[in-house]
Amino acid sequence: MKGKNMASWIWYHGDFEIYQAMKQNFDREERGMNWPAYWYTSGWNHNVYFWKEFQFDHAQTFSTIIQGKGYGKLINLEDSQETKFILGSQMTCPAGHFRIEIYVGNLSGLPCAFIEGKEIYSDHSWKASNFLGDDVIAGTSQFFTNSKQNPMHFEYSHKIQNAKRIEIVNGGTLLDFGHDLTAKTMIQFFEQFQMMVLCYGESRTEALDVADAYLKHEIRMHDDPDGSYDESTKTFTTKLRAFRYIYVPDISSLDDIGTIFVNFEFVKFPKIGAFESHDSKLNQIWRVSDRTLRLCSGIFFIDGIKRDRWVWAGDAFQCFYMNRYDFFDKEIVERTVLGLRGELDIKQHLDTIVDYSMYWLISIELYYETFADKTFVEAVYPKMKQLIDFSLEATDKLGFIHERKGDWIYIDWADFDHEGALCAEQMVLARALQSVIKISKLLNQDAQEYEATYQRLRVNIDKYFWDEGKQAYIDSYESGKRHVTRHANIFAILFDYVDEKRTQTIVKKVLRNPLIATINTPYFKFWELEALAKVGSYQDVLDTIKAYWGGMLDNGATTFWEYFDPKEKGAARYAMYGDKYGKSLCHAWGASPIYLIGRYLVGLRPTQAGYKTFEIEPQLSLLGDFNAKFPLSEKGDYVSLESKNKYLLIQATKKGGTLLVQDKQITIPTDHQLKLSFNDLY
Amino acid sequence: MKGKNMASWIWYHGDFEIYQAMKQNFDREERGMNWPAYWYTSGWNHNVYFWKEFQFDHAQTFSTIIQGKGYGKLINLEDSQETKFILGSQMTCPAGHFRIEIYVGNLSGLPCAFIEGKEIYSDHSWKASNFLGDDVIAGTSQFFTNSKQNPMHFEYSHKIQNAKRIEIVNGGTLLDFGHDLTAKTMIQFFEQFQMMVLCYGESRTEALDVADAYLKHEIRMHDDPDGSYDESTKTFTTKLRAFRYIYVPDISSLDDIGTIFVNFEFVKFPKIGAFESHDSKLNQIWRVSDRTLRLCSGIFFIDGIKRDRWVWAGDAFQCFYMNRYDFFDKEIVERTVLGLRGELDIKQHLDTIVDYSMYWLISIELYYETFADKTFVEAVYPKMKQLIDFSLEATDKLGFIHERKGDWIYIDWADFDHEGALCAEQMVLARALQSVIKISKLLNQDAQEYEATYQRLRVNIDKYFWDEGKQAYIDSYESGKRHVTRHANIFAILFDYVDEKRTQTIVKKVLRNPLIATINTPYFKFWELEALAKVGSYQDVLDTIKAYWGGMLDNGATTFWEYFDPKEKGAARYAMYGDKYGKSLCHAWGASPIYLIGRYLVGLRPTQAGYKTFEIEPQLSLLGDFNAKFPLSEKGDYVSLESKNKYLLIQATKKGGTLLVQDKQITIPTDHQLKLSFNDLY
Structure with missing residues (x-):
């Protein structure tokens, strides 16, 4: 947990993530090839400045470290006098009312700054500008709170792991690490470097398939593009790869050669x-x-x-x-x-997929429901609005969204009738509009147009896609085939777009209908x-x-x-x-x-944003005896329950919980464990 | 000059320049501070692919070097079969009809490729995609035609230069290089490294002003952020700076210490x-x-x-x-x-300045007039259209352009009446519209709307800004001050927006009027x-x-x-x-x-794009005896003329030239030097 005035590295809000996402999406490997993702890759701002106003009775010192090239500016807000200063060494802000600006340009990476001082230090209360329009809040991460760090290099955790099982197969050595890991392979040679081939596999079959394994490495002592050899420790370290098995063909005993182990890389x-x-x-x-x-x-x-x-x-x-x-982690979301x-x-739509853009929009509502952090939602709102507007540009006069050149209407790997507008896609568009409307209202933004768009869309979905004869939503109303898949019908139930009666009809005619493709x-x-x-x-x-x-x-x-x-x-x-x-x-x-x-099955859900109130409705008879514990906040709050011998024990570390069993609503205590007998409950 | 099938490094058209411009605009130094330009800095595409179709009777081999991470794809256009291949080693394209695609992602720099082979090699005939909309032609440069190069590092020319004059001043040594240079300073120590301070100056005064010189360097042997020391040659090399003088305070003789010289860096x-x-x-x-x-x-x-x-x-x-x-260089333009x-x-407007965006638009017309390269104009046209449309968004119902938040209506460092629309700005907008119209027509693009916008603007400029009483264009029609500056009136003449009579009036009432600010x-x-x-x-x-x-x-x-x-x-x-x-x-x-x-004064101008025809109208009596030579094309063509003892000698290496003297029009020969007597001319 962060201390109250702990400094953080700061960047233009969202840019750290854009930079790291690009790195991530360029990280795919297939049979010796690098395979960058096949979509438009958004850039980050290379030239920004950070600013904050301060009012002090006494002079305050601070120092600034940046990634990039830049300078600082101290502006006296009383007389508008500006002083430029060199970054890297200590600077003094005199008593009075000042604005501090830190300018950073970074050609090859992420411009960011770390400002340290008793009263003047970088955190999310700073603003960031890219010299355009509205300034944004500075972005921060709990992983970057030290001046020695570089936010371009993520702070992973590491753990050395040995193979759980070693087996000799076909004259080679097969190492099994028990389950998949993302790790660098390390070979510590006893005497001297020795050429060898590493065949990776998520399955035993793959690792042993020397010809066709997805990931294979013929290690070279010098100039190996995918690893490096440290002469002093006689250790070769490969690049990061994911696998469960490593097969070393033609080496039936490593005993005279060295030890192979892996450096598991993960985020805790x-x-x-x-x-x-x-x-x-x-x-x-x-x-x-x-x-x-x-x-x-x-x-x-x-x-x-x-x-x-x-x-x-x-x-x-x-x-x-x-x-x-x-794990209820807020920052990964x-x-x-x-x-x-x-x-x-x-x-372009996210990953080129129209429905993925819609899920992203819905995820902002989900985020707020989960964490109730209005600041983040506010910061991301302009991006939300641009995305829905971009999406709506491709809707027709009925409000239905269509594929543009380069767009992909995906929904699922399934045999849809794709002629004209696809029903399931309209369902997710409607649901996304609901999220946009909800978040707009939360932020006191006008949502009238979105509401009208949503209402019209809902009416037209039912008018054009509901088939009275089939008692189901059809994929396409334009093709005339009146083909039914599960997808739109599942969404109709999930999104509460159908009343009780129609829900039951759909369950019967679609979900439980073996004639509808699984x-x-x-x-x-x-x-x-x-x-x-x-x-x-x-x-x-x-x-x-x-x-x-x-x-x-x-x-x-x-x-x-x-x-x-x-x-x-x-x-x-x-x-x-x-x-x-x-x-x-x-x-x-x-x-x-x-x-x-x-x-x-255990039945936990928030009933107010950020789990301010929450309900838990366990399926006690279905589950039988069980123990469960689920988080209620990113601060470590949780609710725990145990069902044993016809008793239910429940407690939460946070107020606002209600246990639902049958028609009963029971407040979940925070100061003691509540013990309930099934006899009383049922 | 490039050979016919010489391979070039290729990139997404325009991205090399965006990358290098960012580097350039981050290159400012002031008293130990780095000062990146204070405007929004455009990014380049980090994820692209290059493609070209080939049809061969025989298999062809080629190899591909890239800057970044990626792979190749060979698509048989007859059966749509796709083969992915590893870059870096030789690849064979079989006989048949194929499309080759080279995918490159580059997180920190410019994704680019160099493809070498007899028939398959990279040049501007390849296309580039950023996974969005329309593909563009590949960008190339005459400076990057070798696989060993990296387009992120520009290929400068270098020349070692010694000081032209060394002087001892105030106990220090002042080196004068005769005129400004952009160079790295090199200090070759005779015995051992010695700490010293280098004070730079464009003027002698500045270099000697140790306290306040704009550029100063206290050199350190180790960890110097602005230079490096090579132990083997005992030479310290600084970063690049521009100066005429270097002053070394407190060292009155370099004889026992070492030699200071500079490595001049330039483009030839x-x-x-x-x-x-x-x-x-x-x-x-x-x-x-x-x-x-x-x-x-x-x-x-x-x-x-x-x-x-x-x-x-x-x-x-x-x-x-x-x-x-x-030098008539095409690529620098x-x-x-x-x-x-x-x-x-x-x-954002270029460098934030509205008029600078307008000049950029006009410069495309100027480019075409100069080089007649339609391919480049075509490639840049979408950027031209976006810029004029972006600009027109800030016009009012009369067609006048206004400042938006963050915009700068500059024109000149002068005392304009900036209330409401500024006349000079409307003049350059009109002129820019003319360029957009001209280029649109050249490319057979519809320009009707721009024409209507232009016509209305011209009418309104005259209606609102021409002052009949003052016989001049005023800065602002809204303030009521009816203030006159030279600028709009100069533009009116330059852009042919006034007839002969009004031109003469403006010359008299404005240009030759000492009451109008100079x-x-x-x-x-x-x-x-x-x-x-x-x-x-x-x-x-x-x-x-x-x-x-x-x-x-x-x-x-x-x-x-x-x-x-x-x-x-x-x-x-x-x-x-x-x-x-x-x-x-x-x-x-x-x-x-x-x-x-x-x-x-010598009077050369093209009369058709690319100097297909050109005129030269020298002011013979004004200049007296002179020799002159001016380029006519980027290929080295020129026209030369000599005026001596009342004779004019003229010749060109290129047809299409007309000499104008008095009312005479004389064809400029390419096969011999034409000698004309002033007696015949006047």
Whole structure:
């Protein structure tokens, strides 16, 4: 936790995240190739200044370190006298009313400053200007509070890990680290450097497939582009890669050569969310989900750790939900929101995907609901407005959004009828408009036009896409095919766009209709299970979690996958996108049981922004005996509950909690553990 | 000159210039401070790809070097099969119809590529994409045609120079290099490193003023932020600075210590323009102008070499004119145009100045008139359109342009009546619209709206700003003061916005009216003298050149100054902007005699784009005996003429020339020197 007047590195709000997101999105590797993300990459401001006004009775000293080139300016606000000063050494601000300005230009990196002094120090109370329009608040990070740091180099945590198991296979050595890791491989040679090949694999099959492994490294002592050799310690260190296995072909014994270990690189997040029950399979699903989510959570929520390592708004959106039931980290959400969105002027949908832009807009509402931080929402509002306006430019006279050149209407990997406007896309547009309206009102901004747009869109969705005969929303009203997929119908339930009667119809005619194509991605299974939970089908949610995620465990998963089809066997399980090892075996969206368990089975949800009030409605009979603990704030607050032998014990570290069981509403105590007998509850 | 299939480094068109312009605009130093330019600094694309289609009967090999991270893709256009490939090593494109794509992301610098092969090699015939909208042509430079180069490091020429004169003053050593230079200072120690202070000065006064010199360096052996010491050669090399003098205080003899010399850094431009007459003062003015212009011409036309070292559109605009009569370099104009304008989306007027945006627009017409390169004009047209549209957004219902927040309506350092719309600004807006219309028509783009806007503006300028009583254009029609300055009236003549009668009236009532405040900057003296030349007052032009620029020579100038007031004496001559040494003594706009002599006294001008036809109308009686040579193309063509003993000798290396003397029109020969007797001419 930060002290009250601890200095932070400051930058133009959002630019640290743009810089780091670009670095992240340029970090993909495939078979010796670097693969920068295939979309427009937003730049950051290279030339900025920071300013703050001070009023002192006594002179104050301070010193300023910057990344870049620049100078300082001290402006006496009483006589407008300006004094320029050199940065790097100590400066004195006399008594009086002054404005301090720190100018920083950085050609190759992020212009940022660190100002240290008793009363004058850099933090989020400073303003930043890029010499255009409105100044913004300075951006900060809890990771950068030391003058010796450079915000261009993220402060990761590291841990040396040895292989959990070493095996000799086909005359080579196979190291198994137990589960996926993102790490630098280190080879400490006993006597002297020796050429060797490292074949990486998320699966054993991949690592042993020397010809086709996705990541392979023929290490060279000198001029190795992907690693370096330190003569003094006789240690070769590779670049960062994600894997569970390393196979060293042709070396059947490392004993005379050296030791191979890895330097695991990660961002430490608090351990708050916990779940354990009498059901060991469910417990394992929780643990593996938690591991998967943590591995995919670094500077940003990324999609997967081996491939793509990119920041995708759809994947991140689901992580925002999971985060609430696991580590409740505020800054990773802010970083991901800002990194995804880029500079103020929008030029392309996020990751080129129209629905991803919509999720980003909704995520601001979600952010506020989670953290109730109005300052951040205010800072990001201009970017929100530009994005919705940019999106609405592509709507027709009915209010339906269409693909422009270069846009991608995605929704899911599914067989949609894409002719003309797609219903599911209109649903997410409507939902995004609701978020824009909500946030606009929160910030006392006029939202009338957005409201009118939203109302008209809702009316037209029902008018054009609802099929009375099929009792379902159809993909396209223009093609005449009147094709039904689950997606729009799931959204209609999730977004409360249908009344009780129509909800039940949809459940029957679509969700429980085997003739409607099934959902094939864990990504959309998230929404489908949420819709089922919403209509009270908790048993379905539990069963599906155990069957689908449990099925991955049965297939040897130690982290959850991007895609799982129980019918696939052998090496085929690892293939995707036409690539033998194209499937990510540690994929953020595979971790959704965290959310589904926390939100629906244990049943925690905020009822006021920032969990000022919250409800918990556990499915006691469904879960049987269990222990659970979920965060309530980024400060470490939590609610814990235990269900054991027909008793429920519950306590929170924070007021505002209500336990719901049957029709009962019971205040959750903060000063003692409440013990309730099921006999009294039911 | 480039060979026919010589490979070039390629980048997203305009981005090399944006990158280098940022570097340039961050290069200012003042008393130990770095001073990045105080405006919004456009970024470049960090993530791009280059592509070209090929059709071959035989397989072709090629290899690709990039700056950044990326990969290649070979797409068979017959079967759409895609093959990704690693860059850096040789690749084969089979026979058939293929598209090659090279993907490059660069976090910290300019993504660019160099592709070498017999038939497959990078040049301006490749296209570049930033994953948005329309692809652009690849940018290239004649300076980057070698795989070993890095376009982020400009290829300067260097020359070691010794002081022309060494003097002992006040116990220190003063080195005089004869005139301003931009150079790294090198100190080669005989025995060992010795701490010393270097005080730089454009003037002797400044260098000797150890306390207040603008540039000073206390050299340190280790960790010197502004230089480095090479132990092996015992040589200390400083960063680049501009100066004529170096003073080393407290060291009265360097004999036992070492040698100080400088490494002059410059961009080599051809020596084509030349002028020499019987008038030695005028000759010296030409030579010093030429030196001044060359010193201020690097990657870009910058304003001045000591201070600011920034790219200013107003200053550069005048250099574009001078360039035509001196080295006729095409690429420096292109670089400056692109560096000034920045990325496609415009966010702020160039250098924040509204009139500078207008000059930039006019400069595209000037560029085309000079070089007739439609490809470049086409490439820059979208940026032209965005800039005029951005500008017109700030016009009122009469069509007059106003200042928005952060805009600067500059025109000149003069006492304008700034209430409401300023007349001179409307004149340059009208002129800029004419350029936009002209270029739009050249490119077969619709210009009807711009034409209507222009016509209305012209009518309203005359309606609102022409004062019948004063017979002059007034600054403001809104203030009621009806104040007259020269500026708008000069523009009216220059832009042909007044008929013969009104022109004569303006000359009498404004230009020759001592009650109207005089022009105080060489910058606007350029336009004033041009207006006088336009009305045939060549004698005035010559007299003013000799008095004003000759006056600087009399004050010891060896390069021309930013500002010259003959009344200032002593150290006061070097002060400006409230700084003792704030005045630039080597300032591009001081070099305008090159243009005034070439364009009006010798009288050369193109009459068709690219000098396809040109006229020369020398002021023979005014100049007396002289030799002159001026470029006609970037390929080295020129026209030369000599006036001697009442004979005129003239010849050109290029057809299309017409000599005008009195009412006579004489074709300028290319195969022999034409000799004409004044008796026949007059």
